[in-house]
């Protein structure tokens with residue numbers, strides 16, 4: 001294979017790939033019409049040890065949470081609150097509205113679930129909670145965490161996500177659960193069908209609000225909010241504050257407390273590099289070559305389209321590499337199975353689209369490989385945030401086009 005230094009000696013060092021002679025070259029935009037300078041895909045990781053450890057001001061026992069709930073927290077294995085939990089739980093317990101500036105992986109789910117569960121218990125389960133999340137997978141994760149915390153507390157949930165059986169969700173809602181957790185489109189449909197009534201829902205959580213707006217859910221969210229009573233407690237979590245989020249917050253929150261746990265970009269701790277491939281075939285060969293190496297232990301591969309992602313997972317499987325795919329053409333249960341297989345290490349490779357991977361908690365990914373480049377730099381940061389988490393070092397590799 002001509003010009004393929006990867007085949008001989010591993011992928012090329014970025015600093016050589018982007019020699020100064022190539023910097024001025026005209027670059028093609030990616031499919032979404034944007035162009036990201038490939039130099040932005042290159043970074044020497046900074047050591048984790050430079051990060052100052054956060055000292056929480058509370059332990060879980062210090063919070064004004066019920067004993068039964070505290071027992072469930074212990075059973076879940078949480079000992080020390082994360083920064084977002086440390087700062088949000090007291091305010092939410094007081095009934096305040098809250099803006100939580102936090103990304104996935106910060107423990108934001110428990111930061112809203114624990115105090116809201118407690119608030120509902122204090123009212124003997126009267127009232128209700130609506131939790132809206134951008135993706136089915138994130139909603140499933142929230143529901144799983146809810147079930148662990150609400151064990152034995154007489155509080156129940158209905159999971160209302162697209163791509164799953166609607167009749168079953170209608171039956172679950174008919175049992176009048178206190179918690180309704182779902183994605184905007186399906187929740188709106190269920191309201192439209194008369195299966196979901198929100199006039200008694202006095203707690204609202206918008207999780208990953210910025211993602212939901214990016215995905216075009218603003219109208220559905222507004223529709224849902226219009227169904228809620230005016231007097232309620234509302235929490236809004238977002239990794240970024242854009243002008244649209246700002247407007248949303250002003251409309252729906254009342255005198256909110258703001259808690260920000262955004263640290264420096266997680267990407268600083270991720271070793272990032274580019275791989276130059278001259279054709280699609282070469283790109284695939286290089287990917288397969290890498291994935292066969294033992295150091296590529298647990299790899300998240302990003303592709304651009306649903307079909308491309310499925311085709312790539314099939315090709316890798318044919319090559320004897322254990323791979324699963326998650327994308328929007330798969331049913332909820334298929335996606336969940338793929339994610340579980342990856343989490344349990346039954347498969348080592350997960351091929352995903354941006355949308356399907358959003359908000360997922362996938363621990364210990366050794367490598368993120370951008371087989372197709374992301375549409376925006378923000379998507380890039382989101383993708384590579386899946387590696388180098390929680391003190392682990394990670395590596396992100398991005399294929400860029402080459403010209404001979």
Ligand code: AMP
Pocket residue numbers: 077078079080081082085103104105106107108109110361
């Ligand atoms: P989240 O940001 O809510 O998706 O949480 C990220 C991960 O951290 C999940 O796997 C949680 O189960 C875990 N987690 C959240 N809070 C704690 C805690 N206080 N102690 C240990 N693990 C936690």
